[in-house]
Amino acid sequence: MKILLVDDSTTMRRIQKNTLEKIGHTDVTEAGDGVEALAKLAGGGFELVLMDWNMPNMTGIEALKKIKADPALKDIPVIMVTSESEKTRIMEAISSGAANYVVKPFQPETLAEKIAAIKK
């Protein structure tokens, strides 16, 4: 599974990449904001996006809405992985097309479970 990991924090990318590797996902591409994410998605082949919310240049929610508005990208599942924890934010992401939502702080097992649910 080719995964795009989008977070402006190198720390969070590293933590999530370690988790992905532990559950067998080694084909991981990284992006530091929404703009970079969309550029990399345009290259094609991605099957899952893990997306932070608060990022410079283009936020994760803006990038999510652009992905879901693009016929070539809209079927790629996007899991939001973010410290935005209020119900209103979660509802906004789900209504914008997010496949799932992981609130930081999270344990690695939680992220693994959400990805496994997407693969089914």
Added chain:
Amino acid sequence: MPISIRVEHVNPFISSTMETFTKMVGIESKPGKLMLKKDAKLNYDISGIIGLSGMAKGTVAMSFPKETAIAVCNKFMSGDYKDLHPDILDAVGELVNIVAGNAKKELTEFNIAISLPSVITGPNHKIIEPKDAFSFVVPFDTNLGGFHLAVSLKPT
């Protein structure tokens, strides 16, 4: 009419810090006695800071001695850094980002938005909070060393 800031508004930040350390760093963090910031003697090497805006404005900061920051961040991101490095600074910023983001779900009456994190390094640096803000400090102890959580809130 502005909502008044009460000591109870501190609790979400304390519980969020404890939860963040348990879930993401993998160690326990024990809060000490809350004190007003003006009474706290703070002398740290590195601080991660988040700005708050909405119906309350202010800052959330986590301040560490250098050795503790390196040890905590190495544990947080499975790193092996021996000295301050951009990845350690990023990790300190991400820790305070997670703590503030997780806390604000308990402070819905303020409709708080958080900024991107900033990180300050250098001995004896000072963090200036908004004038007339309610500013408090909570010391935390961990098996990797101690740190302080400082929160300033002012209704808008």
